[in-house]
Amino acid sequence: MNRIATVSHPRSSPLSRRHLLAGTAGGVAALAAPALLRAQPAPVKIGLLHPVTGFLAFSGQQCREGALMAIEAINAAGGIRSLGGAKLEPVLGDAQSKPEVGAAEVEKMNEAGVAAIIGAFSSAISLATTQSAARYGIPHIVDVGVSDQIVQRGLANTFRFCPGYGLIAQIAIDNLVALNDAAGKPARTVAIVHEESLFGTGTAQLLQKELPARGFEVVEVAKHANPTRDFTNVVLKLKALAPDIVIPANYYNEYVLLARTMRQQGVRPKAIYSVLGGAASSFKFVKEFPDDAAYIMDCNHWYDPRKAEALELRRKVEARGLFYTYEVFLAHEAVRLLADALERAGSASRERIVEALATSRWDGHFMPYGPTRFVNGQNEGARPVNTQVLNGTIEVIFPAEFASARPVFPMPRA
Amino acid sequence: MRPLAPIGLFALLALPLPWLTGSGTVLNLATMVLMLATLGQAWNLLGGMAGQFSFGHAAFFGTGAYATAILQIRLGLDAWTGFATAVLAAVAMGALVGFASFRFRLRGSYFALVTLAFAEVARILANSLEITGAGVGLLLPLAPGLDRLQFTDKAGYYWFALVLCTAGLLIAARIRDTRLGARLAAVRENEEAARALGVDAFAVKMQAIVWSAGLAGAVGAFYTQLFLYLDPHIAFGPQVSVEALLGPIVGGTGSIWGPLLGAAVLQLLGEATRALTGGVTGANLVAYGIVLVLIVRFFPDGMIGLGRPRALDARGVSG
Amino acid sequence: MLEPSILTASLVHGLANGAVYALVALGLSLVYGVLHIINFAHGALLMAALYGVYFLVERLGLDPYAAIPILVPAAGAAGYLLHRWVVAKASRGREEAVLLVTLGIALVLENLAVALFRSDTRTIETGWAFAMVAVGPALLPAAKLAAAAGALLAVALLWALVRATDLGRAIRAVAKDREAARLVGIDVEHVFALAFAIGTATLGAAACLLLPTYYVSPQVGHGFVLIAFTIVVLGGMGSFWGAFWGGLLIGVVESLGGLFLGESLGQIGIFAIFIATLLLRPTGLFGRAV
Incomplete structure (x- = not known):
C-alpha cells in the first residue's frame, strides 16, 4: 500500500515540476482515455500522513482509519464526478511521531504525485509537514493539530478544517460562564491540570489569562509530564484547595488516571470541565469506566448529532471494532472537504485544488461548522462543542441549537 | 600524519548531488544522512576516540538547537550569529558535563548514565522555563534568506549539511592524527596505564567532550534552521541521544568514516x-530492529571494521 | 497550603510506588551485576509482560494476582531463550554490541505490539479498584498497597534465591569472576541466560502487580526504563540492596518533587539527586569501589 515513488524526474524548478506532476495526475487521464478505450480515469492520489507508530500511534492510527473510510465511501459512490469518476487512491505515510520523518514522507508523497496531503494529527508534526508541502505547492489539509501557529505562517497551501486552541479556549470559557450563570453562580474557583507539551500548555496559558477577567479565581495550575505514573500529589492538592471546578487538558492515559485518582481520593468538585480533555468525550472512556466518566464535561471537537451521516459513520466505525473518536471523524471530514474541492476544481492540479479550497463554501459535512470559509487557511466557521457524559453516553450540552441534553451542573454528590 | 585527501575527495564527490538528482526524496535522504553522520561523528569524538560512551548527546544537540532559536526569536539576531552562539553554548554545556563527570572520575556505565541524566535535566528545564517557550516550544518565522540561513531550495540545506559533515570529518581526522588522538586512544584502552605514562586523562577527555559537544550543538542549530520548530522532546529527548550513538556503533566506533557509513546504512x-x-x-520498525540485531551479529566491529584486527575487545564500558 | 497530612500521604504514596520501581530495577540490576550489560530492552520486556497479564485477565478471566504463578515462569523462560538465542549469539558479550542488540529488541517488541494489538491503551477492570485503605493520614488504593506488599515479598524471595540456593551461588560466582567460575566447572553461558531469565521473571511479577492501577500500551515501557536505569546506578550497579533502597528513594523523591515543584518540573528531582549522588559517591550508594 505504501507506495514509494520510483519515477525520477529530470531536475527542474519546483514550479515546473509542479506543472509536470499536475500534468501526470490530471492530463494523463485525458491523453490516455482514447487509447485505452473508456478506461478508468487516472486515480487521484491523496497522501495520508499520520504518526501511526511511536508515542502518538493511537491517535495517528485513528486518523488514518477515518481518512481511509472516507476514501472508501467516496470511491464506492462513484469517485470524483467532475474528473469522470476518478477514484481516490490513498498514499500512506508514517511520521513515526517525529517531525523530521513527517517532512521526509512529504518528499516521497510529492514524488508519488499526490494531489494533496491530509495530516498530521500533532501540531509539531503538522508544522513540519505543511512547511515541506508548501515547497511543492501541495495542498495540505491539517486534520487535527490545534496549535494556531500552523495557520499563522502565511503558507498558502495550508488549510485547517477544525478550530485551533485559541478559539476552543475562548468558547470553553464563554460556555463555562453561561453554565455557571444559569445555575446561579455556584462556582468561583478553578484548578487547571494540564499536560506539559504544546496543546496542554498553550490551552492552559489561555485559560489562565482569561478566566480571572470572567470572574473566576484560578487557585492552582498543575502541569504534568507524559506519562505521569501517579496523580496522587495533584489530587491531594486539589483535595486541600477544594476548587469548584477542575479543568483538565491532557491526553487519554493521563486523563483516565487523573479521573480515577480523583474518585479514589473522594475529590468531587462541582464540575470536571475539560478543555480538549483526552478522554472526556471518548466513547472508550465512557464504555470502560462509566462511573468515572459520569457528569464529566468537555469542550472539544464533536460532530453535529443532528446529521445522519455522523451517526451512520459512528455505526460503521464501531462495526469495525474501533472507537468513534474525534481523530476518526475529523480526518474523515478532511478527506470529504478535499473531495469537494476536487469536484469543484475539476482537476487534480495542485494549484487548482488550493484555489478550490481557498474559495470553499462546503456545507455537506457533519461538523457543526456551517459552510466552510477559509481565511489564511483557517476555517472560520469551525467551532468546538460542549459535551457531558450523562446516563452512560455522551450528550451535547452547548451550543443550544443542537444540544441533546440539558447540562447537569453542579454534578450531584455521589 | 595521514593526508586529508579522502575527505576532500568525499566533499567534492558529494557536492554535485543536487544537480544530479531532481528527486526531493533522494536529496532529503542525503541531507538526513549527512546530519545524522555529523551527530554521530560528534558522539564518535568522545565515544569512539576517547572510549567515553555517552547516552546524553541530546544535551548538546538541544543546547545548540535552542541557543540559535532563542537568539533569533528573542533578540532578533541573524542566524549566523545564532549558529556561532549555538556552538559556543553547546561547548559550554559539554565543559559543564565533562567537568562534573571527569572531575569525579565517572567512567563506563556511570558516565553514560550521568550524561543521560544531564540531558533529562535539560529537557525538564526546557519544559518549564519561559525563555525556551516551555512546552509550547519555539517556532522560527518562515523567512528564507541567507542571513536567516533558510533556503527555498532543498539543495541549500543539503550543502549546509555537507559543510557540517565535512567539518566533522576534518575535526575527527585532525584529532586522530595529532597527539590528542594518541592520548585519547591511550585513555580509551587503559586509563590507568595512560596516567602512569604521564597522560593527563582529565585534560584530554575534557578536550574530547568539548569538541564533541560543539559539533553536536552545530547539528542542533542545523536542525533548527531546517525544521524551524523546537520543543523539549524534539531537542532534548532520549531518542536524540540514541540516534547519536546508533550510527557510529553500526558503522564502527573510533574510525572517522564509521559514523557516515553507519548513518547511511541506517537511513x-x-x-x-x-x-x-x-x-x-x-512492521517496518520490527524489520528495522531485526536487521539491527543481525548487523551486530555479522559485523561485530561495525561495518567499517571488516578485516580490521580486533584490538579493542578487552575494552569495557563498565569501567 | 502544605498541610502535614498531604506531606505524609505523598510520602506513603512515594514509598508504595518506590517498592514497585525497586522490583523493576532489581531485574535490571541483577542482569547488570552478572552480565555487565545495560539492558535497553527492559522497558519493552515490561510492556510485553503487561500485555501478558492483560490477556490472561481478559481472555481467561484470571485475577491479575492469580496470573503471577503463570506469568513469572513464562517471562523467565522467554528471558532465558531471548538471551541464549539472541543477545548472547548476536553480541558475543561485547558491550556496545549488547547496547545495540537490546535497543533492537526493544524496537521489535514495541512495534510488534503496535502491529498486533494497535496502540490502544488497555486497562483491566477489577472489582476493587476503588477499595481504599487508610495508612496513617494517607488514603491508599488497596491495589497499590497490594502491589507494594507483593513487590517487597518478591524482593525477599529474590534475595533468598540469590543467597541460599545453588543457582544463587553460581550467579554470584559468575558475577564476581566469570573466568574463575568457568574454571570450577560452572556453565557460565547457562548462568548468564538464567540471570537474564530471572531479570525478566521479576518483570512478570511487576507487571501483575502494576496493571490493576495502571494501563498497558505499546509505549508504556518508556515511562519505566529511564527510572529503572537511574535506580540501578544510584544504588550502585549490580548491588542488590542498592537497587532496593534506590527504588524506594526514587519513589519518595519523585513524589515529593511532584508535590513541591509540580509533576512536570518535579521530575528534575530524580535526576538531580542522581547526578549529585554520582558526583559525591561515584560508585553509587551501595556500590563497591571501581
Whole structure:
C-alpha cells in the first residue's frame, strides 16, 4: 500500500515540476482515455500522513482509519464526478511521531504525485509537514493539530478544517460562564491540570489569562509530564484547595488516571470541565469506566448529532471494532472537504485544488461548522462543542441549537 | 600524519548531488544522512576516540538547537550569529558535563548514565522555563534568506549539511592524527596505564567532550534552521541521544568514516524496511530492529571494521 | 497550603510506588551485576509482560494476582531463550554490541505490539479498584498497597534465591569472576541466560502487580526504563540492596518533587539527586569501589 515513488524526474524548478506532476495526475487521464478505450480515469492520489507508530500511534492510527473510510465511501459512490469518476487512491505515510520523518514522507508523497496531503494529527508534526508541502505547492489539509501557529505562517497551501486552541479556549470559557450563570453562580474557583507539551500548555496559558477577567479565581495550575505514573500529589492538592471546578487538558492515559485518582481520593468538585480533555468525550472512556466518566464535561471537537451521516459513520466505525473518536471523524471530514474541492476544481492540479479550497463554501459535512470559509487557511466557521457524559453516553450540552441534553451542573454528590 | 585527501575527495564527490538528482526524496535522504553522520561523528569524538560512551548527546544537540532559536526569536539576531552562539553554548554545556563527570572520575556505565541524566535535566528545564517557550516550544518565522540561513531550495540545506559533515570529518581526522588522538586512544584502552605514562586523562577527555559537544550543538542549530520548530522532546529527548550513538556503533566506533557509513546504512535500512513491509503498521520498525540485531551479529566491529584486527575487545564500558 | 497530612500521604504514596520501581530495577540490576550489560530492552520486556497479564485477565478471566504463578515462569523462560538465542549469539558479550542488540529488541517488541494489538491503551477492570485503605493520614488504593506488599515479598524471595540456593551461588560466582567460575566447572553461558531469565521473571511479577492501577500500551515501557536505569546506578550497579533502597528513594523523591515543584518540573528531582549522588559517591550508594 505504501507506495514509494520510483519515477525520477529530470531536475527542474519546483514550479515546473509542479506543472509536470499536475500534468501526470490530471492530463494523463485525458491523453490516455482514447487509447485505452473508456478506461478508468487516472486515480487521484491523496497522501495520508499520520504518526501511526511511536508515542502518538493511537491517535495517528485513528486518523488514518477515518481518512481511509472516507476514501472508501467516496470511491464506492462513484469517485470524483467532475474528473469522470476518478477514484481516490490513498498514499500512506508514517511520521513515526517525529517531525523530521513527517517532512521526509512529504518528499516521497510529492514524488508519488499526490494531489494533496491530509495530516498530521500533532501540531509539531503538522508544522513540519505543511512547511515541506508548501515547497511543492501541495495542498495540505491539517486534520487535527490545534496549535494556531500552523495557520499563522502565511503558507498558502495550508488549510485547517477544525478550530485551533485559541478559539476552543475562548468558547470553553464563554460556555463555562453561561453554565455557571444559569445555575446561579455556584462556582468561583478553578484548578487547571494540564499536560506539559504544546496543546496542554498553550490551552492552559489561555485559560489562565482569561478566566480571572470572567470572574473566576484560578487557585492552582498543575502541569504534568507524559506519562505521569501517579496523580496522587495533584489530587491531594486539589483535595486541600477544594476548587469548584477542575479543568483538565491532557491526553487519554493521563486523563483516565487523573479521573480515577480523583474518585479514589473522594475529590468531587462541582464540575470536571475539560478543555480538549483526552478522554472526556471518548466513547472508550465512557464504555470502560462509566462511573468515572459520569457528569464529566468537555469542550472539544464533536460532530453535529443532528446529521445522519455522523451517526451512520459512528455505526460503521464501531462495526469495525474501533472507537468513534474525534481523530476518526475529523480526518474523515478532511478527506470529504478535499473531495469537494476536487469536484469543484475539476482537476487534480495542485494549484487548482488550493484555489478550490481557498474559495470553499462546503456545507455537506457533519461538523457543526456551517459552510466552510477559509481565511489564511483557517476555517472560520469551525467551532468546538460542549459535551457531558450523562446516563452512560455522551450528550451535547452547548451550543443550544443542537444540544441533546440539558447540562447537569453542579454534578450531584455521589 | 595521514593526508586529508579522502575527505576532500568525499566533499567534492558529494557536492554535485543536487544537480544530479531532481528527486526531493533522494536529496532529503542525503541531507538526513549527512546530519545524522555529523551527530554521530560528534558522539564518535568522545565515544569512539576517547572510549567515553555517552547516552546524553541530546544535551548538546538541544543546547545548540535552542541557543540559535532563542537568539533569533528573542533578540532578533541573524542566524549566523545564532549558529556561532549555538556552538559556543553547546561547548559550554559539554565543559559543564565533562567537568562534573571527569572531575569525579565517572567512567563506563556511570558516565553514560550521568550524561543521560544531564540531558533529562535539560529537557525538564526546557519544559518549564519561559525563555525556551516551555512546552509550547519555539517556532522560527518562515523567512528564507541567507542571513536567516533558510533556503527555498532543498539543495541549500543539503550543502549546509555537507559543510557540517565535512567539518566533522576534518575535526575527527585532525584529532586522530595529532597527539590528542594518541592520548585519547591511550585513555580509551587503559586509563590507568595512560596516567602512569604521564597522560593527563582529565585534560584530554575534557578536550574530547568539548569538541564533541560543539559539533553536536552545530547539528542542533542545523536542525533548527531546517525544521524551524523546537520543543523539549524534539531537542532534548532520549531518542536524540540514541540516534547519536546508533550510527557510529553500526558503522564502527573510533574510525572517522564509521559514523557516515553507519548513518547511511541506517537511513537506507529505514527506507528499505518501509518500502518492503507495506501497510502493516509498525512492521517496518520490527524489520528495522531485526536487521539491527543481525548487523551486530555479522559485523561485530561495525561495518567499517571488516578485516580490521580486533584490538579493542578487552575494552569495557563498565569501567 | 502544605498541610502535614498531604506531606505524609505523598510520602506513603512515594514509598508504595518506590517498592514497585525497586522490583523493576532489581531485574535490571541483577542482569547488570552478572552480565555487565545495560539492558535497553527492559522497558519493552515490561510492556510485553503487561500485555501478558492483560490477556490472561481478559481472555481467561484470571485475577491479575492469580496470573503471577503463570506469568513469572513464562517471562523467565522467554528471558532465558531471548538471551541464549539472541543477545548472547548476536553480541558475543561485547558491550556496545549488547547496547545495540537490546535497543533492537526493544524496537521489535514495541512495534510488534503496535502491529498486533494497535496502540490502544488497555486497562483491566477489577472489582476493587476503588477499595481504599487508610495508612496513617494517607488514603491508599488497596491495589497499590497490594502491589507494594507483593513487590517487597518478591524482593525477599529474590534475595533468598540469590543467597541460599545453588543457582544463587553460581550467579554470584559468575558475577564476581566469570573466568574463575568457568574454571570450577560452572556453565557460565547457562548462568548468564538464567540471570537474564530471572531479570525478566521479576518483570512478570511487576507487571501483575502494576496493571490493576495502571494501563498497558505499546509505549508504556518508556515511562519505566529511564527510572529503572537511574535506580540501578544510584544504588550502585549490580548491588542488590542498592537497587532496593534506590527504588524506594526514587519513589519518595519523585513524589515529593511532584508535590513541591509540580509533576512536570518535579521530575528534575530524580535526576538531580542522581547526578549529585554520582558526583559525591561515584560508585553509587551501595556500590563497591571501581
